[in-house]
Amino acid sequence: MASVTITTKGEVIIPKEIRDYLNLDTGSKVDFVIDENGTVKLIPLNVPVQTLSGNEKCDFRRNGSSNPKRRK
Numbered sequence: 001m002a003s004v005t006i007t008t009k010g011e012v013i014i015p016k017e018i019r020d021y022l023n024l025d026t027g028s029k030v031d032f033v034i035d036e037n038g039t040v041k042l043i044p045l046n047v048p049v050q051t052l053s054g055n056e057k058c059d060f061r062r063n064g065s066s067n068p069k070r071r072k
Contacts, residue, residue, distance in 0.1 A: 014042075 002015040014024065022044045024030070029045040 018042075 002018060004012040004015065006012055019025070022030075022042070023046060024044055031043040031045055033041045033043055035041060
């Protein structure tokens with residue numbers, strides 16, 4: 001398990017092994033979800049830029065889902 005330190009700005013650096021596993025790169029978006037057991041999960045939002053149609057602030061949670069593939 002990897003450990004990280006929170007900066008004074010509340011930032012953390014995601015360890016390389018985790019970034020590689022989740023296929024995250026510079027500019028990747030992630031979502032933090034607290035499940036019914038209180039566990040915090042990091043969900044990668046691997047959405048191709050072309051699908052955002054220039055909308056940088058596209059929020060997939062409007063339909064109750066943080067997963068764009070489940071969006072209706």
